[in-house]
Amino acid sequence: MGRRETPVPDGPLREFAADLRELRTNAPGTPTYRELARKANYSPSVLSRAAAGHTLPTLDVTLAFVAACGGDVEEWRRRWTRLHVTLQRAYPDLISEADEPRDAADGPGEPTPPDDTATGGTAAAGAATGRVTGGRLLVVAAVAALAAAVALAVASPWSSEAKHRVAPPSSAAPSPTSAYDPVYLDRRLPLPDYNFYFDLQTGVVAEGDGPWSMSTNSGGDGHGAFEIPDGTDVYISPEPSLTPDRCAAQASPAPSYGVRFRRVPPGTLFCLRSRGTGAIALIRVIETDDGNYAAKISLDYYQRRR
Incomplete structure (x- = not known):
């Protein structure tokens, strides 16, 4: 028989984690984490950690958890974003790193979450040992397959894999002769809808407009666009990499409606230059x-050298 989950600890994540647990409890059949994993495509331990209350799970894990329980995905997307903004400012250590989907993460020897922990005798222990021994070969194959998938995504930015595995915007740090210094690199930011903003200076998603921030709009065609801030030039790169110096040399005034989503499908690289x-x-x-x-974007930010 499975053990009960440990209580959610006090702190800024208490309500979020407790509500995730309640969502699972109220789901049809009250699925265990192992049962939930079959729908969410994340391992039981990843889903268990999401509701543990120690760190904020990634947006992808949160939405997979909610969808598998039949919850309101958009409501939880907005809720996650608001909490993420708060934690970035006050508790950055409570934000989780990315979790791999179940086929990559659910390897042998992975801890089992509380409600799936069972007691067993020596026969069960022997079977587990066999699974671990045989599973090592599977792990090697899985790692090789994952590496190949990452290479394919970077080499083919227009593939569906590019949505989830993309290279950072810049291929390398600027050269010593560059006119720009990096402030932060490869900041992954999800914008839940056009009511939020990418704060380009601080590298966070914010609920209000800032000195230099970018949101989204309909683009004039109903299919969406990145809403470029005033006093900003833009350049859409035809190449898979871009330096801040090339951006400065190529950027020109943005169209009034911004940069339409259709012009920059997943994998596309573009840049902004503040005229001020x-x-x-x-x-x-x-x-x-x-x-x-x-x-959802990956963002590098550079300041011009004095």
Whole structure:
């Protein structure tokens, strides 16, 4: 018989984690984490950690958890984003790193979450040992397959895999002769809808407009666009890499409606240059949604050297 989950600890994640647990408890049949994993495509331990209350799970894990329980995905997307913004400012250590989907993460020897822990005799222990021994070969094969998939995504930015595995916007740090210094690199940011903003200077998603921030809109065609801030030039790169110096040399005034999603499908790299400060933002598109104009990007930010 499975053991009960440990209580959710006090802290800024208490309500979020407790509500995730309640969502699972109220789901049809009250699925265990192992049963939930079959629908969510994440391992039982990843889903268990999501509801443990120690760290904020990634957005992808959260939405997979919610969808598998039959919850309101958009409501939880907005809720996750608000909490993520708060934690970035006050508790950055409570934000989880990315979790791999179940086929990559659910390897042998992985801890089993509390409600799936069972007691067993020596026969069960022997079977587990056999699984671990045989599973090592599977892990090697899985790692090789994952490496190949990553290479394919980078080499073919227009493939569906590019939505989830993309290279950072810049291929390398600027050369010593560059006119720009990096402030932060490869910041992954999800925008739930056009009511939020990418704060380009601080590298976070914010609920309000900032000195230099980018949101989304309908694009004039109903399919969505990145809404470029005033006083900003833009350049859409035809190449898979881009430096801040090339951006500064190529950028020109953005169209009034911004940069339409159709012009920058997942994998595309484009950049912004502030006419006021000379700052450069390099953006690689990871995902866009022309339903609610949501977007996910990878962001590099550079300041011009004095």
